[in-house]
Amino acid sequence: MNFFDEASLRLKQQLKVTEDKQAAETLGMTGNAWTMRKRRGSFPEKELRALAQQRPELGIDVEYVLTGLHAPVQRPDAYEQPVHERLKIDLLRLGLSAGQAAQAVGVPESEMRNALLGVSAVPAAWLAALAPLKLDVVYVLLGKGQQQVSYALNPTEERLLRGWRACSADVQAVVMAAIAAGETQARQ
Incomplete structure (x- = not known):
């Protein structure tokens, strides 16, 4: 599954819809525009962020849709x-x-x-x-949240994660080989 498909599934989960067309309409897009974006692998991030700002009652966790990780929430101690x-x-x-x-x-x-x-x-x-x-x-x-996250990704890590999800299995294998080589070199 590629990044677009994964992010689409998470978006539909957040919106509580099942069809691509429903997600597209909520984002203010036509079904055809959604399909074209899907073919190009260009997830509508700008539209998603705009929707989250314009319709906070939907409670969309944008970072979760884009990365699969819930955004950290800064809250005071329960006591x-x-x-x-x-x-x-x-x-x-x-x-x-x-x-x-x-x-x-x-x-x-x-x-x-x-x-x-x-x-x-x-x-x-x-x-x-x-x-x-x-x-x-x-x-x-x-005072203890259900979705508290103990860490957050920095922008570079987020980009790597999005890129990883968009890559084919062959490209992922090359990346894993490069990481393994880097780890070996670091141990020496």
Whole structure:
């Protein structure tokens, strides 16, 4: 499987769709434009990044789509923040306003704002209602995220990974041979 196909599968997973045409339309592309890009092996990264910015409610993890690795999330230690503060932090991570969160939960915005300020408790039912929007419920409750990543790739490593996935098996074999030679040389 090549990089385009792998990234497409991850994109469809993030969008919860099954067809290329659905993914293309969500990105603002025609099915024909998607097919042409697929033939060229040119994944629509620019369109993906624009979609993630324009529609934060989709909760698209762009780095996951492009690299297969979840982007690291910078969050304070669990013991530093109460539940309402961690909820506020995770809503910011998702790009959701208090109004959007209130709408998803089905409560007035003022009620959501009071909970986010710590004036009232955050009901568990709210977290359950926000979970489909990719709220990290484990983080909000316990301060330990489900998708915490202990490392992140630098831009060169990301490029290597994308290039590796786009290469044929023959090219990958040559790259592996070069790595093995480099490791042998480093040990000497």
